[in-house]
Amino acid sequence: MDESNPNQNRRQQRSQVLMTAQLELSGTTRDVKLRNLSAEGALVEGEGLPVEGSELIFRKGAIKAPGRIAWVNNNRAGIAFATSLHPDELLRHVPRPKPRIEPRFQRPPIRNGDLTPAERRAAENWVWSDPIEPLKR
Template identity: 35%
Template sequence: MALFQRLPQTNQDERRTVQRYTVDCPAQLKMLGGNRDGRLSDLSEAGARFETANPPQEGVSGLLAWGDYEFFGKIVWANENSCGIVFERPIPLSVVEQTCEVIEVQSGPVANFGNIPVASRGRRASLVSRDS
């Protein structure tokens, strides 16, 4: 009779019961010890990944807020720049879907084609106008 029984190992993907979605939106983790600003990078009905410069320790509870939403959860893992949050109660799928639709995209200035030098074969284009 064995005192300790070795249980089969399951990887993290097998333990998940809901689909996770990649998102990218600003978020804030509100805790008794102070708020942390960051970005939501992964979301499901059961939890989220919160990217921040100084993540809280495992076991800390707080409100994860983004857009018009706030949900209470607990930190279940943390590393140097992110943490995993499990929600106290599953959030509505409609919230997950709406968050996925509002992915923020960083946009820069559009290139002005008049400023791009055109090169002919075998020569480099001159960046200085010949008229000046």
């Protein structure tokens, strides 16, 4: 499956996440990385993933969803859930985006009044002193 286009005719919006989840298959449990999640399915990543068509149970926190492996490509697999997840269940596992902070590019002000008289004299002496000769090698 071509993963270059993230929108690939999806029926449901997928939320990009990076969390751990578990796959239950034939009485064993495998930990996988959850890459994205929607009401209809999930994209997981891990070693030794089941083959395409395998029936399994997907677990993430309180979510326990039966499904099947829709496709496998190297160490990634798409899971199609047997029934759609309720939006409340889904959103509990999708982190809210952090507020965007706009950078402020501003030169700090130069304030002459912040120096004590001793600091001001030291700065003036330094500015008006003879230049330091570079080290010779």
